[in-house]
Amino acid sequence: MERSFVDSVIEACVDALVSVGFRKRGKSNVFNPMTASFTGWVGLNEGNHEGYLRINPNVGIHCVPLERFWRGFEGLKYSPTTATIALPLGTFCADEDEFLFSLSENIEPEAKRLAQLYKNYAIPFYETHASYEALLPMLLEKVDMLGAYPERVAGTYYLQGRYEEARSFTESMLKKEKEYFSGFGLPFLKKLEQEGH
Structure with missing residues (x-):
């Protein structure tokens, strides 16, 4: 065509x-x-x-x-x-x-x-x-596809003020997908540390 x-x-x-x-x-x-x-x-x-x-x-x-x-x-x-x-x-x-x-x-x-x-x-x-609460379960379902879904999950936790879950999720993803996730995960964990989360 x-x-x-x-x-x-x-x-x-x-x-x-x-x-x-x-x-x-x-x-x-x-x-x-x-x-x-x-x-x-x-x-x-x-x-x-x-x-x-x-x-x-x-x-x-x-x-x-x-x-x-x-x-x-x-x-x-x-x-x-x-x-x-x-x-x-x-x-x-x-x-x-x-x-x-x-x-x-x-x-x-x-x-x-x-x-x-x-x-x-x-x-x-x-x-x-149109809310973080509604987006999060949908993003979590797609985490294993990678493609920026893990970054979005960690970011959603952070923007909701759920810092411990953001940290825990990020550390877990870094163990599973270090090569893929380091570019986001390491600086993100550093930000959490600097902010005292």
């Missing part, structure tokens, strides 16, 4: 999401503003096939303080467009978990259907998961 068609599909999906209350950042990043600390995240993953484009939508939460916190230890620039936690939209509406766009059909109805499902299912998810 040519990039121009892919771009037109993404643009139609973004426009449809904006029409039901989402906001656009840049060309194709869509989000749902909630608080200064938490934002509803939208992921429009592309599956490019012969003759059609598949959009596999994801729903997530972006936690501003947490993303800034863990990235700071690893010297990474803060990005407002990454998900702190994400899961497929199909988790909520299994019968409608994919969206197909073909060159031979009008793309607007499918884009509008996608936007309506985000409005119906993603917004309630955002509202119930």
Whole structure:
């Protein structure tokens, strides 16, 4: 599928999401503003096939303080467009978990259907998961995948003021995944020590 068609599909999906209350950042990043600390995240993953484009939508939460916190230890620039936690939209509406766009059909109805499902299912998810308390169990489930989940768990404990659990979790992860986790874990433990935690 040519990039121009892919771009037109993404643009139609973004426009449809904006029409039901989402906001656009840049060309194709869509989000749902909630608080200064938490934002509803939208992921429009592309599956490019012969003759059609598949959009596999994801729903997530972006936690501003947490993303800034863990990235700071690893010297990474803060990005407002990454998900702190994400899961497929199909988790909520299994019968409608994919969206197909073909060159031979009008793309607007499918884009509008996608936007309506985000409005119906993603917004309630955002509202119930925009807190450290709601994020933590979801992050803990993904710790073994690595991929910044351990950093986010330690950071969540810290931002909740649960310093002993932050220390204990970090020490445990360093024993299990020293090579992966040292870049965050060692300076983080040093910070806890300096702060008297």
